[in-house]
Amino acid sequence: MSTVIHHLMLFFGELIFVYMSFVIIKGYPVLMLDVAPNQGNTWVKGKEALSFEDGIDFLGVFRENEARLTVDAYYDFYNYQYGHKLELISPKNTVRNSGEFTKILYTLNKEYYLPEEERIIPFSAYETGKWIKGNANPEAKDYNSLVDYSISKDGVLELRIPWLLIQAKDPSQKEFMGDFYKEGSEASLFVEGIKAGAWFEAVL
Template sequence: MPVLVAEFGVPSSRGLTHKNPYGMNQGFLSEKDQGQIDQHLFQSIVSEKYAGGLVFTWQDEWFKRTWNTMDFDDPERRPYWNNQQTNEQHFGLLGFEPGKKETAIIVDGAAEDWDIAAAKIGYHTEDKQKLKEVRFTSDSGYLYFLLKYNQPIDFKNDGTYLLLDTIGNQGQTTIPINQQVKINTDYGIDFLIKLQGPNNSRILVDSYYDTFYYQYGKLLKMIPEEPVASQKNNGVFNPIRLALNKQQTIPSTKEVIPFQAYETGVLQYGNANPASKNFNSLTDISMSSDKKIIEGRIPWQLLNVKDPSLKEIMGDVWKQGLSGSEEASGIRTAIVTTTQGSLEQTVPKTVNGQLQQKGSLVYTWNSWDQPPFYERLKTSYEIMKKTFGSVDAK
């Protein structure tokens, strides 16, 4: 009996849904990883003398949902933006890149594309301080930031921290930068991005605004209780996590498989330029060769954005639940730098020892109903093209 494998493949998404014991994970795979795993799967089909197999799938599908992210977005608006946290959207060999090709921001440590895109400068100084320029921009996939320095960054001694306020009337007002430095604000900080080098960079969320804990701790009781999580301005930031498996019992053996999750807020360093020999599609942060420029991109869902096309963000989850939302007026930002663990610079400058809402940087963007995008054949396409060409089809 001829057997055709109608679907085989893995996604090149940032978000991870399940881990596979053989490394064929459902997500958090680069395009190169995707191609090599798809190649292995097809070669297995050929070696077993099946009639053939069809790669799932030809192109990415932005309208798809995934069980561990579907409660954090707007189900009616999924086709309007690229959610890199949803693995089901990224099984394609043909990708749809957010933005317009001629003005796209490529996170590779170079700043020329920011000038071409006419991205506004949020902060600039002629002083000889460490940080001299800050820019923000966005598209249907990411919030981007560009940081320019006067001196090379040495992560053994230097740290840079981005403080983001996305929702009003909540957030932390005492920000633990490191063991030595705490920053006070007169407004709430919802997300803290720590840039401390390739092995220690991540984005953290105000525990009151932690949708993962609210769902799996408060509602489903699957993870340990955090007593202060329901209290505003409690002094705690949490890692950003995604569930991988809910606790389950195997009927035949009664073995209990425990709840499993992972920290999806860890930021990966690399080069996101497909034209580079060092291209890695999982890149979040990139540095220039002279270490004077840091570029970054943050997927919208890591900022509790439910639909960037309508500027829709998660509301107060403790009052409205996961279905609640509100329209974002913008993202208020501040930047802190340290050297040798001590405070070096703040943007804007502190007033009476405090970062104040007045004078802070505010990034806003326009809503859309037709997302700009352009097509790009992924690295996995080239791998599969060679694989198919090497098979004897007799």
């Protein structure tokens, strides 16, 4: 495993996506995002040799058969809202700086009953943090408007992430979700920018 950390401040001019790009050195990249100051994981379970001065709120992997963004278990609003607050799913116990990152899920529907069919539709959700690889160039024959990232022949990875996926409440004001376990669902904080970094995993 080789580690190359890029620290950068991202611009907030685009109100739908945050864009970034970097060169893949060797293997596959693992992206780190520090969104909420004084929060996040300073280590990763299974990667105890790595440690970070700033807490990591989101971790993204770009394996060929697995590309997704994950969130610090403590910063997982889905678990907080539907597990701890509404009790619609089994809640996961969460603590600060656990080293754990979980899949980002989005609720499709609550459990409800269809009397005409006499059946219950269960609570359901889907993984919104999964990334799609492809070509986002509108002029290309294989253009796909749903693409999240692409990798050029030169090894340049270009990525766009919806602001909502990384807990932004109002990117124009640099406002993000705060510590909802302490301050409730409306918790918010204002940041100066986002820190980003990456390390590179060897392909097995």
